[in-house]
Amino acid sequence: MKAITKLLSKALVVAASFSAFQATADVLQDIESRKLIRIAVPQDFPPFGSIGTNLKPQGIDIDMANYIADEMGVKVEIVPVTSANRIPYLQTKKVDLVISSLGKNPEREKAIDFSTPYAPFFLGVFGSSDVNVTKIEDLATQVIGVTRGSVEDLELEKHAPSTSDIRRFEDNNTTLTAYLTGQVDLIATGNLVAAEIAKRQPKRAPISKFMLKDSPCYIGMAEGEVALQAKVNELIKKALASGKLDEISMKWLKAPLPNGFGA
Amino acid sequence: MLYFSDLLPYSDLFFSGLMTTVELTILTTFLGIALGTSCATIKQYGHHLAKRLVTTYVELIRNTPFIVQLFFIFFGLPSIGFKLSPWEASVIALTINLGAYSTEIIRAGLNNIGKGQIEAAKVLGLNFRQMLVHVIFIPAFEKIYPALTSQCVIVMLGSAVISQISVEDLTYAANLVQSRNFRAFESYFVTAFLYLGLSVLLRFAFNLLGKRLFAFREAR
16 A cells, blocks of 8 residues: 555656646747647538548648648647547647637636637628628618527627518528528528538528628647747748638638638 | 516517417418318319319328428428518418318318208299308308317417418517527416417307307207
8 A cells, every 4th residue: 555655656746747847848849859740630520620531630620730730841640639628638738739620718718828810710691692781780671591599690689780680490401491492692600501501502602791700710729838829820820821721711611711810 | 496577578579479470360260261161162062173173282281291381382482483471481381271171171061061951042042142151151161160160279379380480470489588588488388378368269259250150050
């Protein structure tokens, strides 16, 4: 019994000193010296990350991970994570970056640091190209479909003019059917849903009119890694300027980045 | 704990939903019974081709779910260029539904009018209109009146389904309120109570009308 306690306490001391050592290290230097960057990506959330027919991960986040590694001139190790364990993976230093459709919120900001946004994720109003709507006030004379009780429904109720004809449907599929059959020419939904319709029904691809609620995706990294954060931000800025981000968005979301993205 | 007071801010919504259901019920009851009466008359006395057509319609509607009929009209017809508003689609769906069921009910009543009764009317020198109204339809309706009343109540209650295509009826109000304040028990309890009230009222109205229409019953 005594031996076990001794062993345990030794292990604890080792673990403690090890983690202290890790916390003070510069992750950017580590990446450069081992010529390898470990990046957490989703594998169950298309189009951000899923397993393709060749059994390899694919999606926005994988493209983004490859881009970052290429620009840094290091090899990349793709680590599939779930949405629940992506932050623990970062905190326990199992990965250097999390590119996993990660949104910002105050709780997360306490635990990790974020880059600038790299991919659009928003609730908005979408519709056929012939409907001329650019801001929420324009809805006053419009018919718009939405799923009852959804976040976009609440946003519309709060901000849309009282004269707008909001048609609430039972579930997402009914709302989409209403749009696809032409019963409504505008719908409020997420950009991922709109991308999915665009893929399945290119003829009636919903075009983004304006945003209701913006919650773009950020790259997550361990707290206090200033050098790494600066490097990632610089690479995102470069990708935004070169059109690389736009290209990724077109490829996976069938739509360009929204106006003023990353500004 | 139950919080019925949480429903108070939504009383306007419940009221307008209630009114929509009432309007829809009155409209479709009239239209549906008119359709049913016409179809029943054709089925009883009409040309054999017309009879077959009516039978097809009745069997088609009576053997498919109402929600499928509604979705077909609202979501299906636009693809062949026939776009209806949610309200129009609901009125049409409820009317053809009640029409089909009431056809069979009313036909049973017409079946009950003996040949001899019609012949007697002719012998007594009643004109065609008089014969149709007083000798055929009123006695026929008297026989099947309770069944017809029940069918109308069933259609009124079945109209809850139209909230699926965004008609802002009573059920729509209940669903919306429930999605806003999550008071499911209270919201649906009140709604169920309102539907119960509507059913009682509808039966009462039918009874009043019946007393007038079948005044000869008193004399019997």
